[in-house]
Amino acid sequence: MKYKSIGRTGIKVSELCFGAMFFGGDADEETSKALYERCLDAGINFFDTADMYSHGRSEEILGKLMKGQREDLVITSKVFFPTSKTPRINDRGLSRKHILTSIDASLKRLDTDYIDFYILHYFDPSTDIELTLRTLDDLQKQGKILYSGVSNWAAWQIMDALGISERELLGRFEIMEPLYNLAKRQSEVELLPLAESKNIGVIPYSPLGAGLLTGKYGTAKQPDSGRLVDSELNRLRYQDDLELADRFTAFSQKLSVSPATLAVAWAKSHPAVTAPIIGARNLAQLDASLAATDFEVTPELRAEISSLSLAPEPATGRSEEKTLGQFSMLQK
Ligand SMILES: NC(=O)c1ccc[n+]([C@@H]2O[C@H](COP(=O)([O-])OP(=O)(O)OC[C@H]3O[C@@H](n4cnc5c(N)ncnc54)[C@H](OP(=O)(O)O)[C@@H]3O)[C@@H](O)[C@H]2O)c1
Structure with a gap:
């Protein structure tokens, strides 16, 4: 297993992160334990959860499993969605009220004093970004979180937040968690270049396109x-991608590699990516994703695999420039 720094934080994590979304749901405690232990054996020190996964059970099970090993692990958790089974009006969003209630509940379930990366799970149009950032900054100062991060936000929203953090001297986002796989490549256009430019860690989710x-x-x-x-x-989400699945499976067969291994290795090979978050419901599934650590995707192979799906349009919409000599001066 290789280890990388998350952005500029100096915190070292395995180049694969394990997603505990199914702990306490599709994976019972025994299966969760087996998955967790296999991850540790493979050298994974990085686990992703959220308060809403299985209504808090994912955090509880991860908390139990990491007993005695906490300081060797790096964990995320997230806030935004309700955790209660019966809807309560303020059990959602990024208000100060919801975040302050949620962090204490997460810490209790995880049975830990701090969360390494506390991630905003979604954008909340009803809460002013600065108010959310002030709340996160308070949590950082109290030691309840080391850093904050963001998932499922547009690049302009993240830039807006980074500008406010800089202006107001507040802790800034140090990690982002976007959807990224060969069928969903939108983040290549704005989010991943933004992460590279600002040195923000990237942990993309759903590298297998949910199967x-x-x-x-x-x-x-x-x-x-x-x-x-x-x-x-x-x-x-994936209804239009079955032909891509055919092409991808055929390509993996040509290379004699499991498609799951290749899909994770491809997501990992983007230069902005720190660690894709892998997901599995049993050990057999997990092993195929873990094998991505030993499978090298060179830039040439990455280009070949990428050509199986449509590259997203550039943000300017001017895709023809890439093929016209008169625009070569615009390249780095
Ligand atoms: N921030 C967010 O909004 C967000 C959203 C989603 C996920 N996440 C995080 O990312 C993690 C991974 O997400 P994901 O589960 O969507 O990842 P994924 O890698 O795209 O999909 C994993 C799913 O693919 C199937 N699978 C995995 N390995 C397989 C294999 N070898 N052969 C056949 N099927 C296989 C399994 O589903 P089946 O057995 O059902 O086919 C498994 O649950 C989650 O645990 C969570 O921590 C974050």
Whole structure:
């Protein structure tokens, strides 16, 4: 396992992060323990959770598992979505009230004094960004979090926040958690260049497209159960990508590598990425993702794999410039 610094923080993490989203849900305590231990054996020291995963059970189980090992681990948790089973009006969003209540509940469930990276799970249009940043800064000063981060925000929203942090001398986002896989490459346009430019760590989620890129989906095949079958959200998200799944599976077969291994290795090979967050419901699935640590994706191979899906349009919309000699002066 290789280790990398998260952005400019100096905190070293394994080049794969394990996502504990299924702990206490699809993975019972025993399976969660087996997954956690396999991760440690492989050298993973980095775990991602959120307060809303399995209504808090994911944090509770991770808290139990990391007993006695806390200082050797780097963990994230997130705030935004409700954790209560019955909706309560203020159990959501990025208000000071919700964040201050949520952090204490997360720390209790995780049975720890601090969270390394506390991540805003979604953008909240009803809370002023500066008020949220002031709350996070207070948590940093109290030692309840080491750093803050952000997930599922647009680049302009993150830049807005970075500007406020700088102006007001508040702690800034040191990590971002975007959706990124061969079918969903939007973050290549703005988020990943922003992260490189500002030296922010990047932990992309869903490197397998929730199972799309594991070889079991295609235009003519679908398992009886699985995230793309059972979850409406994932079905909708990847409904137009089954031909890509065919092409990707065929390409992996040519290389004699498991599609899951190749998909994680591809996500990891973007220069802005610190550690993709891998997800698995059992040990067999986990091993295929862990194998990505030993699979090198050279820039040439990355280009070949990338050509299997459509590259997203540049932010300016001027994609033709890349092919016209008169614009070569615009390149670095
Ligand atoms: N910040 C956010 O908004 C956000 C959102 C989503 C996830 N996350 C984080 O990212 C982590 C990973 O996300 P993800 O679960 O969407 O990742 P993913 O890597 O795209 O998908 C993992 C899923 O693919 C299937 N799979 C995995 N390995 C396989 C294999 N070898 N063969 C066949 N199927 C395989 C399993 O689902 P089936 O068995 O059902 O097919 C597994 O649950 C989560 O645990 C969470 O920590 C964050």
